[in-house]
Amino acid sequence: MATTLPVSIEFELPEGWSAAPPDEVGAPGAAFIALHPQPDAGFTANITIDGEYRPDLAALPEMADGSLERLREAGASVVLTDRREMGSAEAPGLLQKLAVSTAVGGTPRDIVQTQVYLSLLDTADPHNRVVIRLVLTSTAAQHCRVLDDFEGFVRTVRPRTDTAS
Numbered sequence: 001m002a003t004t005l006p007v008s009i010e011f012e013l014p015e016g017w018s019a020a021p022p023d024e025v026g027a028p029g030a031a032f033i034a035l036h037p038q039p040d041a042g043f044t045a046n047i048t049i050d051g052e053y054r055p056d057l058a059a060l061p062e063m064a065d066g067s068l069e070r071l072r073e074a075g076a077s078v079v080l081t082d083r084r085e086m087g088s089a090e091a092p093g094l095l096q097k098l099a100v101s102t103a104v105g106g107t108p109r110d111i112v113q114t115q116v117y118l119s120l121l122d123t124a125d126p127h128n129r130v131v132i133r134l135v136l137t138s139t140a141a142q143h144c145r146v147l148d149d150f151e152g153f154v155r156t157v158r159p160r161t162d163t164a165s
Helices: 060-073 145-157
Strands: 017-022 032-035 046-053 077-087 092-104 105-122 130-140
Touching: 032 130, 060 077, 060 092, 060 105, 060 130, 077 105, 130 145
Parallel strands: none
Antiparallel strands: 017 032, 032 046, 046 130, 077 092, 092 105, 105 130
């Protein structure tokens, strides 16, 4: 079942990408998924968004380690190829890139994930925070071609500021 985010965000999809129902495309834990218009070798590059309320003191690298472990527990071979902090003290973030070998739909695949963790802090109480995870997943061959789209997408993600209902 698709999840919802604990806060409202807004963003702009890269040109040509289209939203899809997470449950219908095999991403039930995602709150949102967008699909690239041109599959590579039968695999469709995608951008997913999920997030959770994190009142604990877990650092972003600890949360990112959890992503690696969940992939490994699902049977994937995972190599962390890059990890770095980003953002500021007021809006900390973390980027990590993973090389993943796994079976997708029964077919062995070498895929690449670029994961961005964004921590949204409550200015009145910094212990109240939400962590949003943005993930680009593509074949290794297609990753360089879709990475610019993902980076542009990440730059547009922000908390929704309107209060209209």
